[in-house]
Amino acid sequence: MSERLWGILVDSFGKILLPGLTVTIPLTAISFTLALIIAVAVALVQFAHVPVLQRLARFYIWVIRGTPVLVQLFVVFYGLPGVGILIEPFPAAVLVFSINEGAYCAETIRAALESVPKGQMEAGQCVGMSYLQIIRRIILPQALRTAFPTLASTLIAMVKDTSLAANITVTEMFMTTQRIVARTYEPLALYIEVGLVYLLFCTVLTRLQAVGERYLNSKGAQRS
Amino acid sequence: MLQIRNLRKSFGDLQVLKSIDLDVNKGDVVAILGPSGSGKTTMLRCLNFLEKSDGGTMLFDDQRVDLARVTHAEANALRRRTGFVFQSYNLFANKTALQNVTEGLIIARKMPRRRAEEIARAALVKVGMDDRADYYPSQLSGGQQQRVAIARAIAADPEIIYFDEPTSALDPELTGEVLAVMRSLAGEGRTMLVVTHEMDFARHAANRVVFMEQGVIVEQNTAEAFFNDPQQPRTKEFLQTYKQRSLL
Numbered sequence: 001m002s003e004r005l006w007g008i009l010v011d012s013f014g015k016i017l018l019p020g021l022t023v024t025i026p027l028t029a030i031s032f033t034l035a036l037i038i039a040v041a042v043a044l045v046q047f048a049h050v051p052v053l054q055r056l057a058r059f060y061i062w063v064i065r066g067t068p069v070l071v072q073l074f075v076v077f078y079g080l081p082g083v084g085i086l087i088e089p090f091p092a093a094v095l096v097f098s099i100n101e102g103a104y105c106a107e108t109i110r111a112a113l114e115s116v117p118k119g120q121m122e123a124g125q126c127v128g129m130s131y132l133q134i135i136r137r138i139i140l141p142q143a144l145r146t147a148f149p150t151l152a153s154t155l156i157a158m159v160k161d162t163s164l165a166a167n168i169t170v171t172e173m174f175m176t177t178q179r180i181v182a183r184t185y186e187p188l189a190l191y192i193e194v195g196l197v198y199l200l201f202c203t204v205l206t207r208l209q210a211v212g213e214r215y216l217n218s219k220g221a222q223r224s
Numbered sequence: 225m226l227q228i229r230n231l232r233k234s235f236g237d238l239q240v241l242k243s244i245d246l247d248v249n250k251g252d253v254v255a256i257l258g259p260s261g262s263g264k265t266t267m268l269r270c271l272n273f274l275e276k277s278d279g280g281t282m283l284f285d286d287q288r289v290d291l292a293r294v295t296h297a298e299a300n301a302l303r304r305r306t307g308f309v310f311q312s313y314n315l316f317a318n319k320t321a322l323q324n325v326t327e328g329l330i331i332a333r334k335m336p337r338r339r340a341e342e343i344a345r346a347a348l349v350k351v352g353m354d355d356r357a358d359y360y361p362s363q364l365s366g367g368q369q370q371r372v373a374i375a376r377a378i379a380a381d382p383e384i385i386y387f388d389e390p391t392s393a394l395d396p397e398l399t400g401e402v403l404a405v406m407r408s409l410a411g412e413g414r415t416m417l418v419v420t421h422e423m424d425f426a427r428h429a430a431n432r433v434v435f436m437e438q439g440v441i442v443e444q445n446t447a448e449a450f451f452n453d454p455q456q457p458r459t460k461e462f463l464q465t466y467k468q469r470s471l472l
Contacts, residue, residue, distance in 0.1 A: 117312075119312055119314035120316060122274050123310065123314035123315070123316065123373075124316070124327075125273075125274065125300075126272060126303055126306075126308035126377075127303075127328025127332055127380075128303050128304035128328055128333065129327070129331055129332045130300070130332070133331050133332065137327070137331060138319075138327075141318045219318065219360070
């Protein structure tokens, strides 16, 4: 490797990592948190067969899962201004990613809710607990334990999907790299470099997932 | 204290319970016997509103309910006066043994935590599980789980405890430890309705036996009369099969 190329890589590492820490990670963290809140609500109205809301939930999941996230980003960022709704790039990305991932996580959580044995609900009823009390204290915690590995996978996928936000002018890691490439003409090395930074982030998350699962297992959440 | 009249229940076209009448007095230990599919479990589940009855009335002390039109509030109020022990234990998987017992007291009955824990520990002592209070269900054997489930059912001092084949999922050794707990409860004068295949328990721990088949009560009598002098041909035949296998 030439000294020049090495210099570029060393010099750009910090420049790529910085928007990773200040944009990619906050974008992922905020969007995923909101996605989880949406997902729990959407999963619960289906699990509890709440009329009307249940159908709305199915419609939401149908539309969001059936359209590309890139199209959703373009609709919100480039399309909505046409009807007078202007959203800054970062909030637009948060909006799209949380709504998008919310649909996928909702299905994960709904499946997990339905996998909790029926006897758990009946036992709760027999000790006099209300439906909502049983959902909140017995069913949902067990479902989230079951859903945890899948949700962790979704989170890891989301870290990488945030690179699509470059298309709506969010200056995250990937866009920063594109700019450095435009200046230095070293696409191969620099795109591999940014790939390695994503890999680094995801490695940390994978480790955290393992720690999380160990903790949950110590809480007796695995089924006998 | 419990009077059931004309309890009916169908699953689709299958009539599982055909006009059941049942009376339970305070302190009764009633063993409900009968072949599989006779409706025993369904009857017990109807009594605690885990299944919705198609018709019938219940008189629980002075409280009368129309079983087909029971409201959530009525069902919940009556459930708080009863305990229920399941065949498959159904301990809350995300709670320790102690929390399984306190959960209903603290959450459903709004009891202060400290008081609930005192009661729960006493209940666990009674079933011999106080040394496992902080274990999760997955760390306990089937017999131990069922004993915790019994502690959960008796913690709120229910007026009636329903047992739905409490030992059917257990091997003979574990069955013994659960039956011992149930015998001691019977000895305390608790009112119990026990769906079971344990003839020895029915004969010696119960004071009354109800024999069901195809959704009707074929015969009911004191335990002694039922085993020594069965009246109905079907009951005789049923007891005979146990005798042949030297289980009686």
